[in-house]
Amino acid sequence: MMSLKLLPLLLLSTLVNAGDFHPATTLGIVRNPELIELSGVVTGGINPDVLWVHNDQNNLPRLYALNLKGETVATYILDAFNEEGTMAGDWEDIARLPHPKGHHDLYIADFGNNAMVKKEHRLLIIEEPGINSAKSSEVGAIEFRAIYFQYPRDYVCNSECLLVHPVSGEVFIVSKSVKEGGKQRPNSAVWSLPDLTKEDSIYTATLVAESIPAITDRVTGGDISPDGKHLIIRTNTPKAYLWEWKDGESLKEALKSSPKEIPLADEKGGEAICFSEGGSKLFSVYDGKKKNRPLHIYHKK
Numbered sequence: 001m002m003s004l005k006l007l008p009l010l011l012l013s014t015l016v017n018a019g020d021f022h023p024a025t026t027l028g029i030v031r032n033p034e035l036i037e038l039s040g041v042v043t044g045g046i047n048p049d050v051l052w053v054h055n056d057q058n059n060l061p062r063l064y065a066l067n068l069k070g071e072t073v074a075t076y077i078l079d080a081f082n083e084e085g086t087m088a089g090d091w092e093d094i095a096r097l098p099h100p101k102g103h104h105d106l107y108i109a110d111f112g113n114n115a116m117v118k119k120e121h122r123l124l125i126i127e128e129p130g131i132n133s134a135k136s137s138e139v140g141a142i143e144f145r146a147i148y149f150q151y152p153r154d155y156v157c158n159s160e161c162l163l164v165h166p167v168s169g170e171v172f173i174v175s176k177s178v179k180e181g182g183k184q185r186p187n188s189a190v191w192s193l194p195d196l197t198k199e200d201s202i203y204t205a206t207l208v209a210e211s212i213p214a215i216t217d218r219v220t221g222g223d224i225s226p227d228g229k230h231l232i233i234r235t236n237t238p239k240a241y242l243w244e245w246k247d248g249e250s251l252k253e254a255l256k257s258s259p260k261e262i263p264l265a266d267e268k269g270g271e272a273i274c275f276s277e278g279g280s281k282l283f284s285v286y287d288g289k290k291k292n293r294p295l296h297i298y299h300k301k
Contacts, residue, residue: 024265028070040094041272045104061087076142109162
């Protein structure tokens with residue numbers, strides 16, 4: 001029989017090993033009144049002290065740079081409007097890919113589909129601009145190229161998580177809701193996109209896994225660490241899941257292992273999460289329509 005004297009020590013051990021990151025602390029406050037439905041965040045590549053963020057549907061089609069106090073230091077307009085003057089589509093996540101020539105590309109995922117009616121989706125790809133994070137910047141236009149894709153057969157998906165592997169360049173999508181032939185399928189389906197350098201008019205995603213075994217909640221965001229060795233996925237509850245991604249493993253194999261659970265700050269409806277440039281920190285921020293939202297940081301233990 002287990003000694004009762006050991007029980008508190010075991011409980012403490014379980015708590016300490018619950019995740020690789022300390023609880024959230026507040027870095028600063030995001031006060032920009034335009035950022036009212038902040039759905040994606042990624043750390044800058046050539047701007048490691050910057051967080052790139054954007055809103056989701058029915059808002060301005062803009063890319064914002066925040067410093068680590070939550071202050072907006074640059075705003076870029078994408079020519080992606082609908083008739084109402086807001087964004088055409090539903091931007092749900094953002095990721096970054098280093099380029100062999102030294103620059104970094106930012107991928108904005110226009111694949112939100114709450115009504116489950118859209119068949120065609122986009123990635124908007126932007127070369128990351130260099131900015132001075134200590135100074136505010138006027139609003140300026142920025143060029144992008146659009147990659148169009150669809151899901152196979154009669155799948156319809158609403159997705160909020162984009163993952164771009166920083167070493168291989170592979171692009172993955174984790175869906176929040178999935179239907180096939182009008183029937184509800186398991187949540188958290190994982191998809192891959194083919195080589196996007198080919199000049200296809202529209203690409204077709206490949207189903208990697210019908211679900212993620214560890215996740216029963218709805219997936220709302222995620223990121224891959226800059227060295228490609230860790231993967232974080234958050235849900236519509238105040239927690240995220242952290243996997244180690246071993247060399248030579250496929251994403252499907254990595255997701256079969258047991259992740260570590262990371263308690264998140266109380267960000268009801270939160271979607272945005274990313275690693276720091278060195279991978280030793282996580283950043284998250286609240287999504288819903290709320291002014292002066294905190295920018296959270298989680299330090300690695």
